[in-house]
Amino acid sequence: MPDIVDRPRQGHTSRYYWEREHSPGEKFIPYFWQEAVSQIMIMFLFLAVVGGLALLWPASLGERANALVTPANTKPEWYYLSLFQLLKIVPEKIGLIVPAVLVVLLILLPFIDRSPVRNPLKKPVTTTVALVVIVATIVLTIWGAVS
Amino acid sequence: MTQGEVGQDAPALGRMPGALAWVTNRLGMEELVEDQYNRIVPIHATNYMYCFGGIAFILFLILVVTGILLVVYYQPTPDGAYQSVVNISTNVAFGWWVRSIHKWAATGMVILVFVHLLRVFFTSAYKRPRELNWISGVVLLIVTMAFGFTGYLLPWDQKAYWATRVGTDIAGSTPFIGHFLLVSLRGGENITGATLGRFFDLHVLVLPVVIVVFLGAHFWMIRRHGISGRL
Numbered sequence: 607m608p609d610i611v612d613r614p615r616q617g618h619t620s621r622y623y624w625e626r627e628h629s630p631g632e633k634f635i636p637y638f639w640q641e642a643v644s645q646i647m648i649m650f651l652f653l654a655v656v657g658g659l660a661l662l663w664p665a666s667l668g669e670r671a672n673a674l675v676t677p678a679n680t681k682p683e684w685y686y687l688s689l690f691q692l693l694k695i696v697p698e699k700i701g702l703i704v705p706a707v708l709v710v711l712l713i714l715l716p717f718i719d720r721s722p723v724r725n726p727l728k729k730p731v732t733t734t735v736a737l738v739v740i741v742a743t744i745v746l747t748i749w750g751a752v753s
Numbered sequence: 754m755t756q757g758e759v760g761q762d763a764p765a766l767g768r769m770p771g772a773l774a775w776v777t778n779r780l781g782m783e784e785l786v787e788d789q790y791n792r793i794v795p796i797h798a799t800n801y802m803y804c805f806g807g808i809a810f811i812l813f814l815i816l817v818v819t820g821i822l823l824v825v826y827y828q829p830t831p832d833g834a835y836q837s838v839v840n841i842s843t844n845v846a847f848g849w850w851v852r853s854i855h856k857w858a859a860t861g862m863v864i865l866v867f868v869h870l871l872r873v874f875f876t877s878a879y880k881r882p883r884e885l886n887w888i889s890g891v892v893l894l895i896v897t898m899a900f901g902f903t904g905y906l907l908p909w910d911q912k913a914y915w916a917t918r919v920g921t922d923i924a925g926s927t928p929f930i931g932h933f934l935l936v937s938l939r940g941g942e943n944i945t946g947a948t949l950g951r952f953f954d955l956h957v958l959v960l961p962v963v964i965v966v967f968l969g970a971h972f973w974m975i976r977r978h979g980i981s982g983r984l
Contacts, residue, residue, distance in 0.1 A: 627982035628795055637792035641799060648804060649811045656815060656861060660853030667842060670835045671914035673943070680915040683905055685863045685898065690919070698926050713891050715874075716884035724877035725984050736874060 684751065688743045691750035708739065789976070798980040802876075805869035810968070812862040819855040820957065827907070829953035831946040834909035859901060866897050878981040886974040889967050896964050903956040906949060917952075918944055 635641060682690050693701035711718070719732050726733045769777070769790065777786045826845055828837040841848035870890065873879055879887035906917045921944070925935030940947030 627979075629983055632983060633796045634793040635796060635799065637794050638790060641794050644799075645804070645807060648808065652808055652811050652861075653815065656812070656854055656857050657850075659857045660850055663857075664849050664853040665842075665856040667835075667838055667908055668910035668912050671831075671909045671911055673914070675911070677911050677915055680912075680919050682916045682920055683901055684860075685901060686920065689923075693923060699928065702923075702927060709891070709895070713888055716879045716881070716887050719877075719879075720881070722880070724880065724981075726875045726877070729877075733875075740871070 681750070684747065687750035688746035691746040691753070694750075694753075792976075795980055795983070797983045802872055803980070805865050805872055809862050809865035809869055812858045812865060813964070813968075815858040816855060816862065817961075819851050819858065822851050823855060824957060829907070829949055831909065831949055834907065834949060838908045838910075859904065863897060863901060866894050870894060876981060876984060880981075883974070883978050883981065886971060886978065889971045889974070893964065893967050893971060896960055896967065900956065900960050900964070903952040903960065906944075906952045907956065909949065914944060917948065921948075 681687065689701075689705055692704065696704075719729070721729065723729050769786075777783055823841065826837055826841050826848065828834060838852070841852055843849070873887070873890065902917075902920060906913045921935055921938045924938060925931045927934055936942065938948070938951075939945070940951050
């Protein structure tokens with residue numbers, strides 16, 4: 607078993623904000639080497655996963671680009687599908703404004719939600735808005751993929 | 754402060770291999786390195802929910818290595834691009850595998866950046882004092898998406914060409930600045946070698962510099978703020 611440390615270390619690290627965030631009695635472990643080793647193992651696992659996926663399903667290459675031949679069904683990469691599908695079903699202006707507003711809200715989030723409440727179940731408004739956006743994105747992505 | 758009261762308070766330099774301690778001393782970075790060497794992690798943060806950002810970073814490193822290998826054989830011209838990707842996929846030793854790993858790691862990085870965002874969101878880890886780290890994270894998300902968009906054109910096949918055409922058309926429909934955006938992205942009215950050139954430039958020069966700067970800021974702030982407390 608690794609050493610378990612009872613508190614953030616004292617001294618010059620007291621400049622850290624987080625010392626007062628952690629509840630009393632919370633335990634810490636040293637990063638070196640117990641936590642570092644598990645991270646290194648996860649790293650190798652993901653190297654193997656990516657290498658294996660590439661082995662099983664290599665990247666494809668279609669016909670050479672041709673400006674004169676329009677393919678039947680042009681689709682963007684999957685992570686742009688939700689935006690693409692949104693633009694298909696709503697007027698263009700709205701389809702551009704909605705994602706732009708979402709990005710601005712995302713950037714400003716820490717200044718909009720300033721309450722110290724951190725449990726998602728205890729701040730229903732933020733959580734509900736987030737869930738609606740997540741579900742809408744997933745639905746639009748699937749819709750875009752099958753249409 | 755009483756040194757050595759808790760095991761972790763022991764000066765790190767004394768526990769380091771001599772050569773590392775020497776380099777650290779000559780660089781004048783004892784305090785910084787000592788901080789990292791003595792790092793502690795709250796036990797709630799050793800949960801697997803807290804590893805998505807790290808995995809996204811691992812995938813980024815895989816993308817750097819495979820990207821460097823691909824650039825060796827890739828030619829960013831309309832005549833050369835497609836043929837060079839065919840060459841990578843058929844002639845170059847393990848070229849097809851390197852290219853496929855690049856593709857899969859890119860997909861994985863996008864997924865994990867989003868999942869990491871959701872974890873940070875639902876644990877409210879963006880709150881004071883981590884506002885700026887959240888914003889740097891949103892920038893990293895946008896940069897990751899831009900990497901995907903620019904990289905998709907590079908093989909210069911039909912899918913690449915037409916996806917870019919549709920994508921830049923969407924940018925072109927932005928009110929007021931739409932046409933300017935479209936011409937800036939394409940390097941003209943149409944998708945040509947000029948488009949390929951600037952997408953290549955963005956993908957292998959501009960965006961890598963931007964992402965390294967923001968990753969540096971992101972990680973620096975994590976070290977400074979520590980991992981947020983238990984819910």
